[in-house]
Amino acid sequence: MTSTSSRWAFGSARWLWLLGCIAVIAVLPLIFQDSYWRGVMTICAINIMLALGLDFIFGYAGQLSLGHSAFSGIGAYTSTVLVTALGVNFWIAALCGIGAGGLAGVLLSVFAVRLKGHYLAIASLGFAVITYQILVNWISVTQGPLGIYGIPSPPPLTIPGVVTISFADQQNFFYLVAGAAVLSYLMLYNLTRSPIGDALIAVREDEISAASLGIRGTKWKVVAFGIGCAIAGLAGCFYASFIGTLVPDAFFILESFMLLAMVVIGGRGNLWGAVLGAVLLTVVPELLRGIGDFRLITYGLALTLVALFLPGGLSGVLIQFARRFGGGARGALSAKGPSHA
Amino acid sequence: MRETAAGAEVAAEALFSIRDISKSFGGIHAVRSVSFDIPRSKVFAIIGPNGAGKSTLLNLLSGNYQPDTGTQIFDGVDLAGKPAYQRARLGIARTFQKIRLFKHLTVLDNVIAGFHIHRHLPAWEYVWPSRAAALDRKRCHEEARDLLSFVGLADRADTVAGSLAYGQQRMLEIARALATKPKLFMLDEPAAGLNNAEAGFLLERLDTLRKQQMTVVLVEHNMELVMNVADRIFVLETGRQLFVGTPDEVQSDPAVIAAYLGEELH
Numbered sequence: 190m191t192s193t194s195s196r197w198a199f200g201s202a203r204w205l206w207l208l209g210c211i212a213v214i215a216v217l218p219l220i221f222q223d224s225y226w227r228g229v230m231t232i233c234a235i236n237i238m239l240a241l242g243l244d245f246i247f248g249y250a251g252q253l254s255l256g257h258s259a260f261s262g263i264g265a266y267t268s269t270v271l272v273t274a275l276g277v278n279f280w281i282a283a284l285c286g287i288g289a290g291g292l293a294g295v296l297l298s299v300f301a302v303r304l305k306g307h308y309l310a311i312a313s314l315g316f317a318v319i320t321y322q323i324l325v326n327w328i329s330v331t332q333g334p335l336g337i338y339g340i341p342s343p344p345p346l347t348i349p350g351v352v353t354i355s356f357a358d359q360q361n362f363f364y365l366v367a368g369a370a371v372l373s374y375l376m377l378y379n380l381t382r383s384p385i386g387d388a389l390i391a392v393r394e395d396e397i398s399a400a401s402l403g404i405r406g407t408k409w410k411v412v413a414f415g416i417g418c419a420i421a422g423l424a425g426c427f428y429a430s431f432i433g434t435l436v437p438d439a440f441f442i443l444e445s446f447m448l449l450a451m452v453v454i455g456g457r458g459n460l461w462g463a464v465l466g467a468v469l470l471t472v473v474p475e476l477l478r479g480i481g482d483f484r485l486i487t488y489g490l491a492l493t494l495v496a497l498f499l500p501g502g503l504s505g506v507l508i509q510f511a512r513r514f515g516g517g518a519r520g521a522l523s524a525k526g527p528s529h530a
Numbered sequence: 531m532r533e534t535a536a537g538a539e540v541a542a543e544a545l546f547s548i549r550d551i552s553k554s555f556g557g558i559h560a561v562r563s564v565s566f567d568i569p570r571s572k573v574f575a576i577i578g579p580n581g582a583g584k585s586t587l588l589n590l591l592s593g594n595y596q597p598d599t600g601t602q603i604f605d606g607v608d609l610a611g612k613p614a615y616q617r618a619r620l621g622i623a624r625t626f627q628k629i630r631l632f633k634h635l636t637v638l639d640n641v642i643a644g645f646h647i648h649r650h651l652p653a654w655e656y657v658w659p660s661r662a663a664a665l666d667r668k669r670c671h672e673e674a675r676d677l678l679s680f681v682g683l684a685d686r687a688d689t690v691a692g693s694l695a696y697g698q699q700r701m702l703e704i705a706r707a708l709a710t711k712p713k714l715f716m717l718d719e720p721a722a723g724l725n726n727a728e729a730g731f732l733l734e735r736l737d738t739l740r741k742q743q744m745t746v747v748l749v750e751h752n753m754e755l756v757m758n759v760a761d762r763i764f765v766l767e768t769g770r771q772l773f774v775g776t777p778d779e780v781q782s783d784p785a786v787i788a789a790y791l792g793e794e795l796h
Contacts, residue, residue, distance in 0.1 A: 390632070394634060397630060400594075402709075403615050
């Protein structure tokens with residue numbers, strides 16, 4: 190019988206990586222006991238989900254979106270309004286948040302079908318601005334700039350007679366979000382190594398060539414935006430529930446640039462690069478809080494330097510390192526960074 | 531417009547029937563009311579002087595352009611309004627005059643992308659990989675390597691496509707297009723830029739494809755290649771059909787000679 194590892198496009202080394210990651214996630218809250226760092230870790234996991242979704246859209250399908258935070262905002266507001274105003278169960282509301290984020294992504298992909306490169310970037314920026322303005326001005330639903338307060342934690346999960354998991358507990362909440370991030374990663378990982386990923390990359394590399402192979406660019410752009418933005422929607426649900434308050438500023442365009450910086454610095458077209466970028470750009474600024482707003486300069490500087498000297502991002506550098514010293518690094522479809530055409 | 535006697539019998543078993551197609555770009559009539567049939571399992575060459583409209587014609591057949599007028603029936607299907615990706619799915623594959631590889635991907639991954647339309651498991655089988663997905667993946671890799679052997683690139687599978695030599699890039703584009711398992715394979719100037727050895731290898735591979743009953747459309751400048759491999763030759767001049775016939779007929783036709791070599795002065 191074939192081992193499960195071959196079913197999963199996944200070598201045994203990759204299973205070890207996965208187990209290692211799960212172990213790290215399990216241990217992290219035990220090392221960092223104070224609520225400040227546990228909070229940072231949770232935000233980090235949320236940012237990882239956002240960066241993964243954006244990498245799927247930008248790194249794999251090649252669609253430059255400058256409005257990714259808008260989709261997490263749409264997910265966050267959808268689930269929160271459902272929970273606070275209509276008393277819907279959090280888990281059902283979260284599903285609606287995923288759906289709302291995904292639908293909004295499909296809506297934006299309509300532009301992506303007609304616009305390329307910089308034009309799409311500007312359209313997506315416009316989309317994010319419009320979303321922000323709606324969140325600010327639709328006061329009867331979103332409370333506008335005052336925000337929504339007192340958003341409850343997700344209700345506890347009870348396995349009768351065994352255990353009750355309360356998500357008011359910070360540690361459990363971290364496990365919940367980190368678990369969702371791991372599942373998002375696995376889903377996207379498998380997708381990117383399937384014919385679906387091949388199609389996205391083909392569209393990114395050359396749409397006319399892709400069409401000559403029967404790959405319909407339009408369809409795959411919609412798929413990429415739908416999936417990437419649905420994950421952003423879920424991340425938004427977690428964000429609202431974790432912070433407990435929701436203001437439109439949390440989804441301002443500046444946040445989209447942060448997410449883009451995570452993907453670019455980590456190395457686009459590499460899911461673990463997105464994870465690396467998200468971790469770095471979440472944790473390092475916390476360490477730099479002492480220097481106040483000067484830390485914004487460090488983002489700009491890091492982004493500029495990476496764009497200038499490391500077009501493949503940090504993951505690109507690491508892959509080259511592994512090739513040189515490990516010899517055996519093999520060429521996954523995404524191993525080489527995409528063109529910047 | 532002239533047609534040889536053999537033309538009529540060929541029409542009965544045509545794979546691709548083109549009737550009266552025209553295409554203009556602004557005031558330039560690139561293709562003017564052209565009609566012909568591409569017979570099954572034959573090598574059909576389209577030749578003509580520079581600017582005759584050969585590439586435009588090929589782009590019309592592949593769906594990269596839509597004609598202003600005319601009909602195209604491929605294997606019993608009316609192609610009116612069908613874009614390139616749908617024609618690829620019906621079995622029309624092509625290469626490009628200016629090579630369009632996925633040049634940042636490996637050689638193997640280029641060919642694997644070509645198999646896309648033949649890998650249609652439901653999406654969840656890939657999200658949560660099933661036994662079927664693993665088999666699909668394995669089979670696809672094997673077939674891709676077979677195709678690479680066919681075009682002489684077996685040992686370059688893990689090379690990044692953009693770093694191949696020019697002639698190898700041409701052969702890789704052929705392998706990628708063949709991965710779609712086409713009924714009709716159209717090559718746009720495949721010998722352009724190849725040295726003699728490479729052109730010889732290309733000729734031999736085209737011959738193998740013909741023996742495997744593949745229908746091939748060849749747009750080509752290299753007369754020697756065309757005369758060696760083509761079963762029928764379609765001559766295009768300034769967007770108009772000048773002649774259709776066998777290589778021998780074409781070579782002896784005064785109008786063709788005039789178009790290529792210029793008319794004698796009287």
